[in-house]
Amino acid sequence: MAVITERFQAILALVLIALLSFMAEASRHGPVEGDSGVFDVASYGAKADGESDDAMVSSNFETHAFVKAWVAACKSSGGSAKLAIPTGTYMTGPVVFQGPCKGSMTVEVQGTIKATTDVSQYSSPEWFSFENIDGLMVNGGGTFDGQGAAVWKYNDCKDSSDCQLLPASIKFTWVKNAVVHEITSLNSKAFHMHVVDCDNFKAHDLTITAPGDSPNTDGMHISRSNHVSISDSQIGTGDDCISIGQGATQVSIQNIVCGPGHGISVGSLGKYKDEKDVSGISVTGCTLKGTTNGVRIKTWPGSPPSQASSIAFEDITMDSVKNPIVIDQNYGSHKSRPSQVKISNVRYTNIKGTSLSPMAVSIVCSSDVPCTGIEMTDIDLQVEGKSSKSDSVSSSCSNAKITFGGKQNPPACDV
Known part of the structure; x- marks a missing residue:
């Protein structure tokens, strides 16, 4: 009986070590397919440090984390997945959330996301872009802050009908069956939301x-x-x-x-x-x-x-x-x-x-x-x-x- 107990304890210890190792790995790389179905941007490296002294470095880092989390969620095969952006303030450059995905997608924004004001970072005229998705929900009570006041002076559309608009805050393109609710859009550089195709x-x-x-x-x-x-x-x-x-x-x-x-x-x-x-x-x-x-x-x-x-x-x-x-x-x-x-x-x-x-x-x-x-x-x-x-x-x-x-x-x- 003592031998069995010792073996059981040894096996239990090994299982515990494996579980702790798995959890540590998940915390570094984010949730894996098949767990809760929630993909938290913090698990992919995003830090709620929107007031960083180096806005460009911060925004590029957060952008990369957001996109990594989206790709993982989009590829998950559980039928539906949630990308979670917790409370706090994040600074990002242009972000593209692109499908098609394996199931429906929810983007739950609880925090405040601020757009970089360096317009040279925007290769196309939008900040957050949702593209080619069937089944999308965006909610959470959070805020998209375009920080437009810093760049409105560059808008010359009053003087030129052929002007180039500054980036829209959120653009939905080729999106089907979508619901967007309980979201704040603040101080966009140009259009707050653009719904096309x-x-x-x-x-x-x-x-x-x-x-x-x-x-x-x-x-x-x-x-x-x-x-x-x-x-x-x-x-x-x-x-x-x-x-x-x-x-x-x-x-x-x-x-x-x-x-x-x-x-x-x-x-x-x-x-x-x-x-x-x-x-x-x-x-x-x-x-x-x-x-x-x-x-x-x-x-x-x-x-x-x-x-x-x-x-x-x-x-x-x-x-x-x-x-x-x-x-x-x-x-x-x-x-x-x-x-x-x-x-x-x-x-x-x-x-x-x-x-x-x-x-x-x-x-x-x-x-x-x-x-x-x-x-x-x-x-x-x-x-x-x-x-x-x-x-x-x-x-x-x-x-x-x-x-x-x-x-x-x-x-x-x-x-």
Whole structure:
């Protein structure tokens, strides 16, 4: 019996030594396939040292750790994997999270990630890039801090329509079946989030913030994507809170509080050749506070032919908005000939609140392809600080076929 006990103790000791060795190895190289399915960037060498004196060395190190953790998670075969970014502050350069992966992926950001401000490190115009992934969730309550204030002075897009934009904070490309929620994007260098060539993409409970004078910091730009839903979010930027670009179809925008910024826009459209049509856009239950525009459609003159159709703006509240309702087909600097973007079937329903300018409704369509099927029902806008008398606000419409119903304040245009 004593011999058996001694052998058992010896075996137990060997097992314990092996287990401790395995754990030590895992702590150095990260979780292995088949354990908890959680891949913590700290296990791959990331240190929450975002205030390092040598930002470039720190950012390159953290970037490498983030990508190593992603590759391991993406290749794991458990059906789903989680990349965890714990609390703390991390400094990174450009990060590419690329698929396809063996299963669905979750990126849980609990900490704050800061972007390096050395723009020479960005070989392409984005900071965090999610590419070619089917099944993605990004959440965790953390923050992506683009540190844009350090580089906004280099943005020359106000003076040049052919400028090169600074990097977007987060770009989703060829991503399917995605949910992004409970994330903060702070002070992006250019666009906060760019959704392009995506399908079935949902975002909700986002906080997107940049100063009102920050250049080209669109909260979310959506292009060439289908079935996109953005809801229940606070967005305040120096540009459009949400902008709908070419090729966007079946886009739902609900319960957004927008301001500061340039409002919620379809466009600009028609700037480039071979743009795809836009259709099926719904903007409902949104509030715009102190923005330069409310709900806007904008196209470039001199554009190639395309279409923007089946667009609805419903149940919108304007709070001290400079230009509440706008269609502008003379947007931008090219004035050679009228826009060739055909706008049709646009509904404005139950839009109320205050305008900072007497011209609360401005519908300026193309003389070559006039707007058709425009409906305005129950519009009730008044100039900020004035009475609700109908003569306190006005409207202007050109090259548009519009039908009116219900309350019209300002009075309906002569069309």
